[in-house]
Amino acid sequence: MNSVKSLNKWANAHTYLPVDLVRITLGVFLFFKGVYFITNIQYLQDLISPIDQFGGGMMLLHYIAPAHIMGGIMIAFGLLTRWAIMAQLPILMGAVIINFMGQMHSQNLLFSLLTFVVCIAFLIYGSGKNSADYYFKMQE
Structure with a gap:
C-alpha cells in the first residue's frame, strides 16, 4: 500500500497535461474498440478463433467488448x-498472442503492443492530477 501511495505522490508532483491527454486518448481508443467489437461480433469471433480450440470462446466474447467499453470510460x-488497466492487460496480452498463433496482422500487432506498453506505463504512473481519482481524493 505504501508503494502505491508513493507512486501517486510522485505522479501528482510530475503531472503534465500531455500525459493526461495520452491517458484520455487511450481510454477513448479502448472505448471505441469495444464498440467496434460489439457492432462487428463476427470480426471478434474470427480474431479469437485461434485460441477458441482451448475452450471459453463465448466467455471471451462476453468479456472483451464490455471490458474495453467500461475500462475505456474509466481510464x-x-x-x-x-x-481498469489491470482488466485490460489480459485482453491485450491475448491480442499479442493471437497474432503469433493465427494469421499475422502487422497493424493489429502494432496497435496491441503500443496499447499494452501505454497501459503498463499508466499502471505504474497512475491517473495523474487531472483525473477523477485526484478530485475525489482532494474531497476527503
Missing part, C-alpha cells in the same frame, strides 16, 4: 485507472 475519466 478516460481517470476513475480507478489502475484497476
Whole structure:
C-alpha cells in the first residue's frame, strides 16, 4: 500500500497535461474498440478463433467488448485507472498472442503492443492530477 501511495505522490508532483491527454486518448481508443467489437461480433469471433480450440470462446466474447467499453470510460475519466488497466492487460496480452498463433496482422500487432506498453506505463504512473481519482481524493 505504501508503494502505491508513493507512486501517486510522485505522479501528482510530475503531472503534465500531455500525459493526461495520452491517458484520455487511450481510454477513448479502448472505448471505441469495444464498440467496434460489439457492432462487428463476427470480426471478434474470427480474431479469437485461434485460441477458441482451448475452450471459453463465448466467455471471451462476453468479456472483451464490455471490458474495453467500461475500462475505456474509466481510464478516460481517470476513475480507478489502475484497476481498469489491470482488466485490460489480459485482453491485450491475448491480442499479442493471437497474432503469433493465427494469421499475422502487422497493424493489429502494432496497435496491441503500443496499447499494452501505454497501459503498463499508466499502471505504474497512475491517473495523474487531472483525473477523477485526484478530485475525489482532494474531497476527503
